[in-house]
Each structure stands twice: as structure tokens, then as C-alpha cells.
Amino acid sequence: MLKIKNLHAKVGDNEILNGLNLEVKPGELHAIMGPNGSGKSTLAAVLAGREAYEVTDGMVELDGTDLLDLEASDRAREGVFLAFQYPIEIPGVSNLNFMKAAVNAKRAHQGQPPIKAKDFLAKVKECSSLVELDGKLRDRSVNEGFSGGEKKRNEIFQMAILEPKLCVLDETDSGLDIDALRVVSKGVNAMRSKDRAFIVITHYQRLLDHIIPDFVHVLSNGRIVKSGGKELALELEDKGYDWIKEEQNA
Amino acid sequence: MTVLTDIFKSTLPPPTRKSERWKYSPISKLLNSTLSTDSSEIDGGFSNEIAPNPVEGLEAYRLVFRNGKFNHSLSDLPIAKGVICMPQSEVSGEDVPEFKNTYSKTEWVGELNESYHQDGLFLKIDRNIKLDRPVLIHHLTDGKDVASFPRHFVRVEEGGEVDVVVWSSSTKNSSGMYNGILEASIAPNATLTLEKVCNEDGKIYHFSHENIIQERDSKFKMHTFTVKGHWVRNELEIISRGKGTDSIFNGAFLPTGNEHVDNHTTMDHTSTDGTSSELYRGIMYGTSTGVFNGKVFVRPDAQRTNAFQQNTNIVADRGASINAKPELEIYADDVKCSHGCTVGQFDLDALFYLKSRGIDEKAAKALLVEAFLADVISSVPCTELREEIMKIYKERHGW
Numbered sequence: 024m025l026k027i028k029n030l031h032a033k034v035g036d037n038e039i040l041n042g043l044n045l046e047v048k049p050g051e052l053h054a055i056m057g058p059n060g061s062g063k064s065t066l067a068a069v070l071a072g073r074e075a076y077e078v079t080d081g082m083v084e085l086d087g088t089d090l091l092d093l094e095a096s097d098r099a100r101e102g103v104f105l106a107f108q109y110p111i112e113i114p115g116v117s118n119l120n121f122m123k124a125a126v127n128a129k130r131a132h133q134g135q136p137p138i139k140a141k142d143f144l145a146k147v148k149e150c151s152s153l154v155e156l157d158g159k160l161r162d163r164s165v166n167e168g169f170s171g172g173e174k175k176r177n178e179i180f181q182m183a184i185l186e187p188k189l190c191v192l193d194e195t196d197s198g199l200d201i202d203a204l205r206v207v208s209k210g211v212n213a214m215r216s217k218d219r220a221f222i223v224i225t226h227y228q229r230l231l232d233h234i235i236p237d238f239v240h241v242l243s244n245g246r247i248v249k250s251g252g253k254e255l256a257l258e259l260e261d262k263g264y265d266w267i268k269e270e271q272n273a
Numbered sequence: 274m275t276v277l278t279d280i281f282k283s284t285l286p287p288p289t290r291k292s293e294r295w296k297y298s299p300i301s302k303l304l305n306s307t308l309s310t311d312s313s314e315i316d317g318g319f320s321n322e323i324a325p326n327p328v329e330g331l332e333a334y335r336l337v338f339r340n341g342k343f344n345h346s347l348s349d350l351p352i353a354k355g356v357i358c359m360p361q362s363e364v365s366g367e368d369v370p371e372f373k374n375t376y377s378k379t380e381w382v383g384e385l386n387e388s389y390h391q392d393g394l395f396l397k398i399d400r401n402i403k404l405d406r407p408v409l410i411h412h413l414t415d416g417k418d419v420a421s422f423p424r425h426f427v428r429v430e431e432g433g434e435v436d437v438v439v440w441s442s443s444t445k446n447s448s449g450m451y452n453g454i455l456e457a458s459i460a461p462n463a464t465l466t467l468e469k470v471c472n473e474d475g476k477i478y479h480f481s482h483e484n485i486i487q488e489r490d491s492k493f494k495m496h497t498f499t500v501k502g503h504w505v506r507n508e509l510e511i512i513s514r515g516k517g518t519d520s521i522f523n524g525a526f527l528p529t530g531n532e533h534v535d536n537h538t539t540m541d542h543t544s545t546d547g548t549s550s551e552l553y554r555g556i557m558y559g560t561s562t563g564v565f566n567g568k569v570f571v572r573p574d575a576q577r578t579n580a581f582q583q584n585t586n587i588v589a590d591r592g593a594s595i596n597a598k599p600e601l602e603i604y605a606d607d608v609k610c611s612h613g614c615t616v617g618q619f620d621l622d623a624l625f626y627l628k629s630r631g632i633d634e635k636a637a638k639a640l641l642v643e644a645f646l647a648d649v650i651s652s653v654p655c656t657e658l659r660e661e662i663m664k665i666y667k668e669r670h671g672w
Contacts, residue, residue: 071629072628073625094633095625095628096629096630096633096634096637097633099629099630099631105629111625111626113644115643115645115647116641116643121627121640124636124640128633128636129631132631164644
């Protein structure tokens with residue numbers, strides 16, 4: 024589904040990604056771990072199409088479509104979803120109007136008519152119960168005055184509404200208490216299917232107790248330096264990253 | 274047509290950039306033109322371009338003016354007990370209004386209006402009378418180098434209530450000057466709501482001045498929307514003369530191309546326990562220029578005043594600009610006053626967030642603009658008016 028080859032990217036003059044390769048097949052869930060500054064969030068931002076990041080080399084394909092050629096909004100319509108590490112507050116734009124606009128933008132892209140109000144509300148009801156998002160939060164301005172946990176649940180709520188092909192979760196576990204972590208994980212697990220793939224960026228193994236990955240990759244200096252199964256996360260939790268760095272230097 | 278050859282030879286000199294009040298709104302181009310007042314027959318038709326009722330579906334009493342002249346056949350005046358609502362040209366005897374504001378003595382624009390003033394609204398609401406519908410004044414400018422000088426007079430007696438809409442429009446090929454004054458006084462416990470909308474095609478220099486006197490416990494609420502206009506100067510002066518007055522005045526302006534919009538407001542608290550709340554929001558597109566100047570005076574006797582002012586601006590395009598200046602002068606010591614003034618750009622993080630959900634840049638900006646304007650627009654009491662203003666903004670900016 025997703026093919027990343029030799030990806031190089033920079034912000035300003037800082038080279039952050041240095042030849043990253045990754046292939047993700049439908050149904051798979053890949054966890055990406057790595058020390059601070061290794062390029063995890065940059066990878067997420069580059070996949071979603073953030074303009075401040077400049078891709079200098081390499082390619083990214085989603086089901087044969089060159090993603091790097093597309094605007095952020097077109098990538099989303101093609102089925103890429105980024106759950107933000109720090110979701111943005113947008114006063115005055117209601118969460119529901121926002122989602123309706125997003126759903127209809129995607130439908131228009133697929134040549135479908137706008138969603139019927141009744142169908143949309145049914146969908147909202149279903150998806151908000153998935154992440155236990157309170158009706159009041161749903162109806163308020165986007166993320167305005169939400170707690171850290173509420174913002175992250177709102178990200179998963181949006182993901183459920185938009186039914187993307189590829190979900191990229193950027194440190195969705197940061198700032199979550201144990202209960203919220205469970206709720207968010209439950210939402211993610213409910214969305215796992217044979218046609219949908221996930222890239223889950225995290226610092227902590229504890230998220231991977233709830234969301235079991237098929238693969239774990241370690242990112243260091245802008246490339247994947249080690250890959251393994253879910254047991255690699257446990258090993259990292261236990262030993263830290265130094266042994267990988269030593270392995271590389273050896 | 275009466276050509277006003279001496280139009281600019283007034284006692285008071287025309288403002289120049291040296292005057293602080295006019296520094297950012299030069300009028301030299303206007304001074305180089307030759308203007309005339311329209312002397313054609315009254316009731317001589319209106320326009321094919323613009324409907325006499327500019328707000329679809331709005332049920333309102335209506336006074337229609339074309340180039341400053343009242344048009345009877347297109348107007349619809351209320352017949353209600355305790356309400357006098359008619360063009361000033363038809364007022365006689367002791368009812369003839371006496372304009373008390375000193376604008377004609379202090380400003381060139383005001384002096385012109387006094388020298389050449391034409392017709393206007395005369396509205397008097399008696400004690401405890403509440404008019405059932407808004408009174409809409411529609412002023413059309415139609416023609417080349419036309420000057421119009423409307424004057425409107427509103428008096429709301431004790432406990433009375435009325436909503437007035439002042440809408441100005443012009444046809445595409447029109448040019449000239451609109452110089453309008455509205456004077457209103459609001460008696461104790463009375464309420465006046467005023468909406469001023471400028472939606473002018475063509476190249477009109479639009480000067481409007483509202484002078485509002487508030488007596489004890491009266492309420493005044495106003496919205497100023499510059500929807501479209503080549504060169505627009507909105508001046509609002511509110512004087513609170515009794516205790517416990519409440520004044521709310523909000524505005525929105527979204528100039529584009531090389532349009533110019535200037536909002537000058539003055540809130541003068543002279544008595545105790547008054548509250549005022551001001552919110553102006555602007556978005557400058559293209560190479561447009563904007564001005565905001567908001568003065569708030571709290572005089573020595575105006576203890577326990579609560580005054581709030583906010584002005585937020587977005588400069589959307591390179592080449593556009595705004596000069597914004599809040600001015601607070603507080604001479605009383607037991608007051609709550611706050612003001613905030615910002616000039617910024619579209620929030621790029623918010624824009625990316627919206628785009629990352631599949632909403633394209635244009636639609637994302639439209640959502641942000643709508644949110645930005647919501648606080649100003651949502652406080653307009655009349656739904657049809659609110660919707661019409663939003664509709665025009667949307668059409669203009671292609672949201």
C-alpha cells in the first residue's frame with residue numbers, strides 16, 4: 024500500500040530524513056520508535072504534506088499514486104490521515120461542520136454527492152461512542168478548551184469518521200492518562216482491518232501493549248536502523264537505544 | 274444637474290495628511306474631481322441593476338433614496354400610533370428636527386453636509402412604543418461624479434425601541450461622493466439598534482458619520498459592515514450622557530483590490546456606571562488598505578465605567594496593509610477598561626490542520642474567515658440581514 028524509498032527531507036537547512044525506506048502492506052501496523060530528534064515526527068509531517076518540510080530526494084507512493092506531488096488536502100482525499108501530536112485549536116469552527124466539510128470534500132473527490140444529514144449524524148454517533156467523546160465536545164469549536172486527552176480522542180474520532188486507508192499516529196499516547204490511553208487504543212483497534220494500514224509513532228512501549236504492532240522499526244538519524252517484531256519494543260524499553268547505536272557504529 | 278463648482282471652497286479646509294485624523298485616508302483624488310448634485314425629478318425611477326429592497330426576504334419599513342432624493346413610490350412607511358417616520362422634506366412645523374451635533378463646525382466633511390444637505394429620515398418613536406419591524410434606509414448612488422448629502426434624524430423617547438438599517442449601494446459605473454450624517458438621541462430606558470451596510474460598486478468616496486447621544490439606562494447596539502466600497506470612511510461617535518448606559522458596537526471590513534476602508538470610532542463616557550463593548554474585525558486582501566482608530570474616553574465623573582475594546586486584523590495578502598490604533602483616555606479611577614489590538618496573518622497551523630482532513634486551501638480559508646467573522650455577524654439580531662451580508666461576502670471572496 025505505502026512505499027517509501029530513499030526519502031530525504033529537510034526543514035530549513037537541517038537535513039532530518041536521510042534515506043528512509045519503508046514498505047507497509049494493507050492490514051499491517053508498523054510502530055516507529057527512536058530517540059528524540061531521530062526524525063519520527065518529520066516522517067509523519069512529510070507523509071501528510073506539511074509545507075515547511077522540503078523533500079530533497081526519494082519517493083513516496085500510496086497504491087501507486089505519487090504522494091509527494093499532492094497537496095495536503097489531496098493526500099487526505101486519497102486516504103492519508105495524520106493524527107496530530109499537538110492537535111490545533113480552531114475557535115469558531117464547529118467540530119461537526121469541520122467533519123462534514125471534510126467528509127464531503129472526500130466524497131466530491133470520489134464523485135459522490137454530499138452526505139445526507141441523517142447518515143452523517145448516524146456516523147457521528149457511532150464514531151463518537153467509539154472513543155467515548157461527549158456530545159458537548161463534539162458540538163464545540165474544534166479542540167477549543169479540550170484537555171490533552173480530549174484532543175487525542177477527537178483525533179481518533181475524526182479518523183473514524185474519515186475512514187482513511189493509511190493512518191499515521193504521531194505520538195498519540197503523549198499526554199494521555201491510563202484510562203484515556205485505553206480508550207484511544209480501543210478506538211484504533213476497532214478500526215484495524217485487512218484493507219487499512221497504520222504507522223504508529225511512539226516513544227513508549229506501553230502504547231504497544233494496547234495496540235499490538237506487526238513490525239517495530241527504530242529510527243535514528245533519519246533512517247530506519249533496525250526492524251523487528253513486537254518483541255523489539257520490549258527490548259528497547261529494557262535496554263534503551265544505546266545498544267543500537269553501538270551496533271551501528273561497530 | 275447642479276454643478277458644485279465651489280464645493281471644495283468651504284470655511285474649513287479639506288483634511289490633509291498632516292491632520293492626525295486623516296493621516297491614513299487621503300482624499301486628494303476626490304478633491305481633483307468635479308461633482309454635481311442630482312437635480313432630476315423626484316420619483317424619476319431607480320435602477321435596473323439594484324432592487325429597491327436590497328435584502329431579500331427582509332420585512333421592513335423602507336425609505337428609498339436615489340442620489341440623495343427620496344423616492345415615494347418605492348418606499349413603504351409605517352402607519353403606527355406613536356411613530357413618526359417620514360422623509361425630512363415632508364416634516365413641518367414644530368417637528369422639524371434640529372441637528373445638535375457639532376460635526377459641521379469641526380470637520381470639512383461635516384460642513385459640506387450642512388451646506389448641501391438633501392433629504393433624509395425623520396424618525397420619532399414615542400414613549401414605550403416598540404416598532405414592529407426595522408426601518409430600512411436604502412440609499413443608491415447612480416451616475417458619474419454624483420454627490421449626495423443625506424441627513425437622518427432619529428429620536429427614541431423613554432422606553433421606546435426601534436431597529437434602523439442604513440444600506441448604501443451604487444451602480445457599477447457610478448462615481449462621486451456619499452456624505453451622510455445620522456444623528457440619534459436615545460431617551461432613558463430606550464433602545465436603538467442600528468445596522469450600517471456599505472455595499473457600493475463603482476468609485477464612490479463614502480463618508481458617513483453617526484452621532485449618538487445616550488441618556489440614562491439607554492441601550493445602543495450597532496453593526497458597521499463594509500461589504501464593498503471603493504473608498505469608505507465610517508465614523509461613529511457615541512456620547513453617554515446619563516448613568517448606566519449600555520453601548521455595543523461591532524464592525525467587519527474585508528476590502529480587496531485597491532479598496533480603502535477606514536473605521537474611526539469614539540466612545541465618550543461622561544456619566545457613571547456605563548458599559549461599552551467594541552469589536553472590529555478586518556481582513557485585508559489584495560493591495561487594499563485599512564484603518565482602525567478607536568477612541569474611548571472615560572471622563573472624571575464616569576466612575577464604575579466598564580469599557581472593552583477589541584480590534585483584530587488579518588493581512589491576507591502581500592501588498593495589503595492596515596494602520597490600527599486604539600486610544601484610551603481614562604480620567605476616572607474606579608473603572609474597568611481593556612483593549613486589545615492585533616494585526617496578523619492566517620494561522621498556518623490551523624490551515625494545515627484543516628487541509629490534512631481533505632479540505633482544500635480555499636475552503637479551509639473560508640472556514641477560518643467565517644469563524645473570524647462569527648463573533649461580529651452572529652450578534653446581528655435580524656436573520657435575513659445576517660444571511661444577506663454573509664452571502665455577499667461569500668460571493669465576493671469566492672468561498
